[in-house]
Amino acid sequence: MELKGIYPALLTPMDEKENINEAVLKQLTNHLIKSGVHGLFALGTNGEFHALTTEEKVRVAEILVKEAAGRVPVMVGTGGNNTAEAILLSQxxxxxxxxxxxxxxxxxxxxxxxxxxxxxxxxxxxxxIPVLLYNIPSKTGVNLEASTVKRLASHPKIIGVKDSSGNFDTILSYIEVAKGEDFSVFAGTDSLILKTLKAGGQGAVAATANALPKVVVSIYDSWKNGELDKAEEAQQTLQPLRDTFALGSIPAPLKKATELFGIPVGPPRSPIKPVNEEAVTNIKKMVQSYESIN
Structure with a gap:
């Protein structure tokens, strides 16, 4: 398959007891698909994969696959610290x-x-089925070097890489070494979506798309249509939302923002706590600043 477009990095909705909220997961899935996303990405960093049991991960995937019903591709996270366990979960x-x-x-x-x-x-x-490599050195302590991506890009099942390093030079190096391969380079840092597309990347896995899916999709669609001014405007529109991410631990600020945009995704899982009242006030102001654009 050709991997391209905007894949929201889905939050994992939870109820007040921090159990997976299946009804809201279905609501979020349908809301994002109706907003025009090109695929769904679950069980990543913002999806709190590291805080979920294997059984919970499987249940999230089951719900997504059933709810998406073939309307868009579903991508799920299966990596970890043990190759054998990652293989079992992948299978x-x-x-x-x-x-x-x-x-x-x-x-x-x-x-x-x-x-x-x-x-x-x-x-x-x-x-x-295809595999997307995922690089996020700030959280893992290891950077996937371009030389290693070059070795892996020729594998028939490995079709791309998502880079969440925040370092645009890393994205450029991946694009360079994958030339000539059927291989997609995705931005995993939302501020770099348009820059990645302009440089030869194929899309993004975007956390901001939980809250502002139409805006994020419009970056890709406008770029695809050659409307670079519109694409740049949409890219800049994300910044106030991204600025609130510093108000708490991942994914607490984004969960509160998404709730205020109308999808009650609930709290993060402990030990991460919901943002404090001062942060809520600031997030509310941010949400109000967007008015009805989404």
């Missing part, structure tokens, strides 16, 4: 009907680049 997600797997680098103990290569290769070898 389970394939059985459920996921279209693409997102595989994050291991974390806590940083692997070497050679160890990363075999980790990704062994997971991709174990399934028959």
């Amino acid at each position: 389970k997600m394939e059985q459920i009907g996921a279209d693409v797997l997102s595989v994050i680098t291991p974390y806590f103990i940083p692997p070497t680049q050679d160890e990363l290569y075999y980790y990704f290769k062994e997971i991709a070898d174990s399934v028959s």
Whole structure:
């Protein structure tokens, strides 16, 4: 498959007891699809994958696949610190009907680049659906080097990489080494969506799309239509929302913002706590500033 467009990095809705809120997950899924997103990305950083049990991850995927019903591709996160467990979860997600797997680098103990290569290769070898590499060194302590991406880009199951380093040079290096391969480079930092597209990337996994899906989609659609001024305007429109992300731990500010935009995604899972009252006041002002654009 060709990987392109805007994939929201789905929040995992929870109730007040911090259990997965299946009804709101369905609501969020349908809201995003109706807003024109090109696919769905679940069980990433903003989806609190690190705080969910394997059973919960499987349940989230089951709901998404059923609710999306083939309208857009569904991508789910299956990476972790243990290659064998990542393989088992990847195979389970394939059985459920996921279209693409997102595989994050291991974390806590940083692997070497050679160890990363075999980790990704062994997971991709174990399934028959495509795999997207996921680089987020600020959270994992390891950076997926361009030389390793070059080795992996020729694998028939590995179809792209999502870079959340925030370093545009990393994205450029991935684009350069993947030339000639059927391989998509996605921005994972929402401020770099348009820059990535202009440089030869194919899309983005965007957390801001939980709250402002139409705005984020319009960056891609306007770029695709050659309307670069409109694309730039939409890109800049995201900044007030992104500025609120500093008001709490991931994904607490975004969960509050998305709730105030009309989707009651609930609290983050402990030990992360909801944002404080001062932050709520600031987030409310931000939401009001957008008026009815979404």
